[in-house]
Amino acid sequence: MPILNENFLNLSQRYLFQEIARRTADYRTSHPDADIISMGIGDVSLPLAPAVIDAMHRAVDEEARQKTFRGYGPERGYLFLREAIANGDYASRGIDISPDEIFVNDGAKSDTGNIGDLFSADNKVGIADPVYPVYVDTNLMGGRPIYYIPCNEKNSFTGDIPQIKLDIVYLCFPNNPTGAVITKEKLQMWVDYALDNDCIIMYDSAYKAFIRDDSLPHSIYEIPEARKCAIEFRSFSKTAGFTGIRCGYTVIPDEIRLTTKTGERIQLNKWWERRQGCKFNGASYISQRGAEAIYTPEGLAQTQAQTDYYLHTASLIRQCLESLGLHPQGGTNAPYIWAKTPEGMSSWEFFDFLLDKAQVVITPGAGFGKAGEGWFRMTSFTSKEQTECALTRFKSCFPGKNLQNR
């Protein structure tokens, strides 16, 4: 009799964005003429950069000819892309990461979940609250105990250093959902904690392309000795609009070790390679060639123009929410804005309210964890025109701006 992995029963029935999609679809069914604007899911809207498009056309053409056809690629990704990443994202900032420590994948979401395969159910996992739900859900599936790290205005949404020993800590900066960034000094405190407690930091920096303040760390490896304790996850989804193209990468330095029950210390990236050999067959060649083109001078300029555009819409959202007294956080150096719901409304109530009154979809903060209750997230990825329209409607729900601060 096939038996369920009972850990699944600890999950909520629906993944957050599946639930948002369901409520939105229900509303559309009962209001077929509604012109709904989604400021909810973090999906980009600008078309791909010309440099990326050209590279993908060339890759498709290569697949059309006998001499240049490529079948299975290396599971860890083609060297041309791993070298472009090592040079463009690391060496350019004085960080020494070898192409052999880089594992190309089909997106950061997959690997932030998949990495759990390597860890026993005994590991204590620290996860921010509020948080991107994937870290929570995939650790629940793996049966690992979770300790929540409250992120709030008091600690600038960067969490207080835990007083207990954790084996794994997930950090994400620039943050999803709060849009918070972390300073080098604070990140140093997290690295010190990890080194002192033999803890691995899972560092999700999928949004690093939005950092404009150069004093902020772009990579956790800008902190001395982070190579000994941190795995970094990156994505081209937001850097270059690859949400439909599917390509990202994971960096696992050679120094990262896991302990066996007999006390042996094994090199994690060797076992990750073994895992990938069994459960992954590389990202699409066409996607990898597209990703490589991001690192050309044209690609860099074109994709930075995209993130500039989103940062501008983020500033419009911030201004609007500020004017309504909703205490916006983030939205500078990050594509997300985190703000308070009007007095008395739960975050799902505010979701339903805005969908009904303004046909605008936001993401309820409670979907990101208990500490997200009373907050909501807006994203800057919708077009400027649609964002302006959404904000006008949004304001019209609050005539006279007579909102109470909470």
Place this chain on the structure above:
Amino acid sequence: MPILNENFLNLSQRYLFQEIARRTADYRTSHPDADIISMGIGDVSLPLAPAVIDAMHRAVDEEARQKTFRGYGPERGYLFLREAIANGDYASRGIDISPDEIFVNDGAKSDTGNIGDLFSADNKVGIADPVYPVYVDTNLMGGRPIYYIPCNEKNSFTGDIPQIKLDIVYLCFPNNPTGAVITKEKLQMWVDYALDNDCIIMYDSAYKAFIRDDSLPHSIYEIPEARKCAIEFRSFSKTAGFTGIRCGYTVIPDEIRLTTKTGERIQLNKWWERRQGCKFNGASYISQRGAEAIYTPEGLAQTQAQTDYYLHTASLIRQCLESLGLHPQGGTNAPYIWAKTPEGMSSWEFFDFLLDKAQVVITPGAGFGKAGEGWFRMTSFTSKEQTECALTRFKSCFPGKNLQNR
């Protein structure tokens, strides 16, 4: 202290094809001028069909324009592709599979491994020997006990029906590595076993496009009531040369149930959707448009011409091995040929022997399990010219064809 999932220690250090790649690279280092022909890994060599290429160019162009740009797709795949699959692969053979029971992925390998996430470590798993190593390795990672089902000449490499109760059984037809096919009558016996024992069959039919004998089942759902007990895995890798493009699909009928410890019966595909929502973000849009094109009249004709080509090279390999008295199996209705090593040689010895004497890479049978010892696998995916060259060299290793039957 981060603790390893100890189940990983039950894996061999290297994945089979990683080991083959290593030995081949070592040989190349010591023999830099060697012209090595690989008949080992099952990778295709023909360029993609024009219909697929055109569709992918169009998809790239869509991603270049604001109005047609697509970001995140549905995690389970676009409806256009799921409908093409339901019509082209199922309705066309009188099988009723709904697009909602189809989950598009980045290749069958990923999902034959990932599906294990849903199953507790208590499930008893039946796996053929010899076998594609992914089933074994991913179940070892999940800590599930494995019962090997010997596949040999006596049972036409289709396994004897087990005398014990198993919770999961993996079957693959046309088979990798043996090239064996299964009749409807024998497959009915497996389905009856599964229904009688409340067992789920994981049916890998990644090679169904090579079936030319129409009396053979193309899908396990041609067997009555298989919807109640079988999950089917399919891939475009060999159907249409998508090994570098990464697209396949999994069919999970609504009837398939898992049992919780309290005896509740839950619908497996609902929880698979939940799993995918957390750990996957859909296959590349460009790959999905390419896959859709396989089902057009041009796409069908062009991709069938490809599999016809490979089946012709398979027949050349069979003839050669037959003439050398090596008892070839498979190679008709399947792209793989399975044959005996010459007397006294282990399969890795024969691998090294052929690499050294003929610069031809085969896959040693022992890499597929204990029962594979004394056998080797050749694939028909190399070009006709290279295959002919490899076979000439192969024969020259056995002057006078004076091989002993084993």
